[in-house]
Amino acid sequence: MNDSGNVYKQHETIAVNTEAKSAPIGHGRPWMDPTIEPFIRVEGVSKHFGDFAAVDRVDLDIYQGELFSILGGSGSGKTTLLRVLAGFEEPSTGRVVIDGVDMAGIPPHRRPVNMMFQSYALFPHMTVAKNIAYGLKRDGMRKAVISERVADVLDLVQMSDFGPRKPAQLSGGQRQRVALARAIVKRPKVLLLDEPLGALDKKLRESTQFELANIQYKSGITFIVVTHDQEEAMTLSTRIAVMDQGRFPQVGTPTEIYEYPETRFTADFIGTINSFEGSVESVSGSEMSVSLPALDMTLQVPVKNGISNGDTVCLAVRPEKIWISTSPPETADTAVLTGTVEDQGYFGNLSLYRVRLETGEIIQVSAQNRERQSERMIDWDATVHIHWDIASMVLLKE
Amino acid sequence: MMKRLSFPLTVLIFGYAFLYIPIFSMIAYSFNKSSLATTWGGFSLRWYGVLFENSQAFDALMLSIRIALVSATFATALGTCAGIALYRFRSFRGRRLFSGMIAAPLVMPEVITGLSLLLFFISLENLIGWPAGRGVDTITIAHITFSMAFVAIVVQARLAGQDNSLEEAAQDLGARPFRVLVDITLPLLAPAMIAGWLLAFTLSFDDLVISSFVSGPGANTLPMYIFSKVKLGVKPDINALATIIVALVTIGVVVAMRLMTRKDGGKKPG
Ligand SMILES: Nc1ncnc2c1ncn2[C@@H]1O[C@H](COP(=O)(O)OP(=O)(O)O)[C@@H](O)[C@H]1O
Numbered sequence A: 001m002n003d004s005g006n007v008y009k010q011h012e013t014i015a016v017n018t019e020a021k022s023a024p025i026g027h028g029r030p031w032m033d034p035t036i037e038p039f040i041r042v043e044g045v046s047k048h049f050g051d052f053a054a055v056d057r058v059d060l061d062i063y064q065g066e067l068f069s070i071l072g073g074s075g076s077g078k079t080t081l082l083r084v085l086a087g088f089e090e091p092s093t094g095r096v097v098i099d100g101v102d103m104a105g106i107p108p109h110r111r112p113v114n115m116m117f118q119s120y121a122l123f124p125h126m127t128v129a130k131n132i133a134y135g136l137k138r139d140g141m142r143k144a145v146i147s148e149r150v151a152d153v154l155d156l157v158q159m160s161d162f163g164p165r166k167p168a169q170l171s172g173g174q175r176q177r178v179a180l181a182r183a184i185v186k187r188p189k190v191l192l193l194d195e196p197l198g199a200l201d202k203k204l205r206e207s208t209q210f211e212l213a214n215i216q217y218k219s220g221i222t223f224i225v226v227t228h229d230q231e232e233a234m235t236l237s238t239r240i241a242v243m244d245q246g247r248f249p250q251v252g253t254p255t256e257i258y259e260y261p262e263t264r265f266t267a268d269f270i271g272t273i274n275s276f277e278g279s280v281e282s283v284s285g286s287e288m289s290v291s292l293p294a295l296d297m298t299l300q301v302p303v304k305n306g307i308s309n310g311d312t313v314c315l316a317v318r319p320e321k322i323w324i325s326t327s328p329p330e331t332a333d334t335a336v337l338t339g340t341v342e343d344q345g346y347f348g349n350l351s352l353y354r355v356r357l358e359t360g361e362i363i364q365v366s367a368q369n370r371e372r373q374s375e376r377m378i379d380w381d382a383t384v385h386i387h388w389d390i391a392s393m394v395l396l397k398e
Numbered sequence B: 001m002m003k004r005l006s007f008p009l010t011v012l013i014f015g016y017a018f019l020y021i022p023i024f025s026m027i028a029y030s031f032n033k034s035s036l037a038t039t040w041g042g043f044s045l046r047w048y049g050v051l052f053e054n055s056q057a058f059d060a061l062m063l064s065i066r067i068a069l070v071s072a073t074f075a076t077a078l079g080t081c082a083g084i085a086l087y088r089f090r091s092f093r094g095r096r097l098f099s100g101m102i103a104a105p106l107v108m109p110e111v112i113t114g115l116s117l118l119l120f121f122i123s124l125e126n127l128i129g130w131p132a133g134r135g136v137d138t139i140t141i142a143h144i145t146f147s148m149a150f151v152a153i154v155v156q157a158r159l160a161g162q163d164n165s166l167e168e169a170a171q172d173l174g175a176r177p178f179r180v181l182v183d184i185t186l187p188l189l190a191p192a193m194i195a196g197w198l199l200a201f202t203l204s205f206d207d208l209v210i211s212s213f214v215s216g217p218g219a220n221t222l223p224m225y226i227f228s229k230v231k232l233g234v235k236p237d238i239n240a241l242a243t244i245i246v247a248l249v250t251i252g253v254v255v256a257m258r259l260m261t262r263k264d265g266g267k268k269p270g
C-alpha cells in the first residue's frame, strides 16, 4: 500500500495570504450557481449509536471558501456530524465526498481535513511551538520549513511570543488561538471547528468571532463551524444549517434563516417570534385567507404549495417588525390591534414590550429607542396600539 | 476544661495508634544500644553495623532488590498493555469479565495465589521441563503475575481521567496509530507507569507468602529471611533491617502517590 500518497500533499494550492484577495470566494454565492461543484457533499448520512440516531439522514453541500455554520442546541448531533467528516466515526448510512474523493474507509490521518476540538486537545507535554509543528512533522517536512510555517501561523493568531510556553501556562483565549493555529498550519482543504468560541467569555467571544472570520478570509480555507450560539452563527457565516435531533430543518444564508424561517423550530431557535395558529378559510388564485382566532382577524396571505382549505397553519411575525405607539397611528394599511403593556424591558438601545391583546394573546414587540428619554414613553399598563405589515409575516411548517 | 473527644475521633486515634506505634517502636529500638529487645540503653547505630556484617542478610536484601527490579519492570510493561487494551477496546464482548478478572489478584488470598502458582509451576515442569526446579525465576514470575494487575489498574485509571481527544487530535494531524501511541499516549501515561512500577517494586519487595510457596532451596528473599530469623527470637539487627525496608517502601509509595495525583501530563519527552 502506498501510504505516502497523503491526500494533503497533492493539494497545497491554498496559501495563507495576508493580503486581501480581490475576489474572495466566500463573497460570491456559489450555492446559487449550478455550474459550481460543491466541495463537500454529505449524502444521506446517518450515525446510529445503538437504536439512537445522533445524525439522521442529512444532506449537505458545502462550497469552497465558505464559512459554514452548523447551529443547534446541545445534543442535536453537531459534534457527531463533525466527527463523521473528520473520520472518527464511520457513518451508518450515506457517504461523504470531499473534493471529489469518497471518504469511505479513509482514516482520519489521511483525510484532507483538520479539526479544532471542542476541548482544544492541546498536547499538555509539548510546548506551543511543538504542538503546532506536530502535524507538519508528520508530513516529513524539513525543519527549516516547519519553523518558518510555525512562526507564520503564530503571527497570524498573534501569539508570536508564546512559542516556548506549555499549554498549562496559557489563558483560555490563548489556548483557543493555539488550537486554531495548530489546525490551520497544515493548510487543510477543510477546517472543522467544534464550538471554537464556546469556552470563552462573552466579551472575548465577540472580538474573537471577527478574528476567526478574518483568518478564514485570509487563509481561504473552507470552515465548518459548529456552534450553539445563534448570534455567532448569524454574524460569521456564509450559510447556516440549523440542526435539531440529528436533522436539518433548514439550510440557508443568515438572512434567509432569520427572515424566512421555514419551521417553527428554526423561527424560535433564531431570535424570537410571535406565532399564531390559524386555519385556511379559502384559497383563491395566489392568495388564501387565514383566520387567526388569537388575533380575532382574518388575513390574506400568499398561497404556499400543498396547502388546501381547512388546513391548520402557523403565521408568525418578529417583534421588531411591529410598530407600537400610545396614540392610534394615522396611516396604517393593516388592522391596528389594541392592548395593554403587561411587561417591559429596557435594554438601552431598544426596549421590549409584552402586550396583552383583548383576546388574551400576548405579543412581543421590540422598539428602537431613537430619542433620548428621561422617562419611559410607554409604561406598564399603558394602552398601546400595534400593527405590522402583512408582508413581514412568515408561514411556518409544523 | 478539656473538650471531650467525639467517638469517631477516639476510634480514629486508637486505630492509628495500633497501626503505627509498633512500627515506630521498632524503628526506635533499631537505634537501641542495648541488646535486649525490650530495654532502652541509649542511642546507637550498632545494629546497623552488625547488619552489614551479616552476609546472609545482605544477600537476601540484594536478591529481593534484584527480583523487585526485574518483576516491576516486566509487570509495568505487561500491565500497561493490559490497561490500554481494557480502556481502548471498551466495547469488546466480555470486557467487564476481563476488567473484573484483572482485579481478582488484588483480593485473592495470597495463600491461594501462592499455592496455585506452585502447582502450576510443578505441572509446567512436568510437561515441558521448565522452570527447572523452583527458585529466583519462579519467584520473579509469580511477582510479575500479581503486581501486573496493580499496574493495569493504575494505567486504566489514568486513561479514564484524561481527555480522549488528545489522541484523536494527533491522528487528525496526520499521525498513524503507532505514532500516536509513541508521541501522545505513552508520554501522558508516563507518570502512571512510574507509579505502577514503584507500586510493583514495593509489592514484590515485601512479599512473603507467595514467595515462600514458589521458592526453592537457596532462594531466600529478605522477608523470608526476616521471618525465619524472628522464629528464633527477635534480635535488634532485625529491627535495623526492618527499618531500612520501611524507609524504602515509604519512599516508593509516597513518590507513586504523588505521580498518580499529578495533573500535568509529565515531563516533555526527548
Ligand atoms: N459515542 C457515543 N455513544 C452513544 N451516544 C452518543 C455518542 N456520541 C454522541 N452520542 C449521543 O448523540 C447525541 C448527539 O451528540 P453530539 O453530537 O455530541 O451533540 P452536540 O455536539 O450537538 O451537543 C447525544 O444525545 C449524545 O448523547
Ligand SMILES: [Mg+2]
Pocket: A078, A079, A118, A194
Ligand atoms: Mg458538541
